[in-house]
Amino acid sequence: MKALNTSPTAKHSSWAYAEQHLSDDPVLQATRELAFDLGVEPVSEGTAATLTVLAAAVQAKTLVEVGTGVGVSGISLLRGAQPEAILTSIDLDPEHLHTARTAFRQEQLPARRTRLITGRAEEVLPRLATGAYDLVLLDAGAEHLPDFTAESFRMLAPGGLLIINDALDQDQVPRPAVREESTQTMRETERVLREDGRVTSTLLGTGTGLLVAVRR
Numbered sequence: 001m002k003a004l005n006t007s008p009t010a011k012h013s014s015w016a017y018a019e020q021h022l023s024d025d026p027v028l029q030a031t032r033e034l035a036f037d038l039g040v041e042p043v044s045e046g047t048a049a050t051l052t053v054l055a056a057a058v059q060a061k062t063l064v065e066v067g068t069g070v071g072v073s074g075i076s077l078l079r080g081a082q083p084e085a086i087l088t089s090i091d092l093d094p095e096h097l098h099t100a101r102t103a104f105r106q107e108q109l110p111a112r113r114t115r116l117i118t119g120r121a122e123e124v125l126p127r128l129a130t131g132a133y134d135l136v137l138l139d140a141g142a143e144h145l146p147d148f149t150a151e152s153f154r155m156l157a158p159g160g161l162l163i164i165n166d167a168l169d170q171d172q173v174p175r176p177a178v179r180e181e182s183t184q185t186m187r188e189t190e191r192v193l194r195e196d197g198r199v200t201s202t203l204l205g206t207g208t209g210l211l212v213a214v215r216r
């Protein structure tokens with residue numbers, strides 16, 4: 001049997017290989033370039049591909065996203081979701097939403113498939129229906145994460161999927177000496193989901209970490 005190679009260099013090359021072996025197509029590449037000018041960090045290439053697979057795996061028809069950004073994650077989700085699926089996407093920055101709307105048009109998505117809401121998710125999420133969604137993606141940092149996570153499980157249908165991006169907090173989570181508030185929040189969120197008997201969860205090393213949890 002081949003010995004397990006856990007050297008950091010080998011691990012990093014494997015991670016980089018997995019991240020980039022499905023690289024962006026022209027629509028996502030052009031969208032990423034707009035992100036740079038706006039100072040938005042879109043989901044990584046590997047994360048974009050993973051979001052497509054996860055949306056396909058749960059045959060998502062109703063999706064919610066917090067942190068539209070420039071639309072890379074939204075396009076990726078809708079590529080995997082069912083053909084008639086509708087994405088509700090929330091962002092507090094109108095300029096980001098304007099850019100995302102343009103990206104959705106480039107993707108040739110009919111306007112009825114995206115419901116873009118300008119606002120703070122802490123005010124918008126409580127107004128969304130209970131048990132009505134197949135997939136929720138949280139990609140708006142750690143500040144309100146405990147509340148957003150609780151709201152997500154209220155909104156998800158049984159079997160629905162919660163995905164939290166940047167769950168390794170820019171790779172700070174594995175470093176015990178780092179006690180930043182955002183890092184602590186990500187650690188705590190992972191622990192709470194792992195210990196919750198109503199949820200099956202795992203932490204993926206894709207991008208800067210994806211915490212994936214199914215509501216049973």
Ligand SMILES: C[S@@+](CC[C@H](N)C(=O)[O-])C[C@H]1O[C@@H](n2cnc3c(N)ncnc32)[C@H](O)[C@@H]1O
Nearest residue numbers: 042043067069070071072073091092120121140
């Ligand atoms: C990392 S970017 C999202 C990138 C996006 N998922 C993509 O792939 O293009 C985070 C976004 O969350 C938005 N945001 C931050 N805090 C928010 C909040 N409390 N409510 C709604 N949006 C928020 C920011 O304006 C920003 O556009």
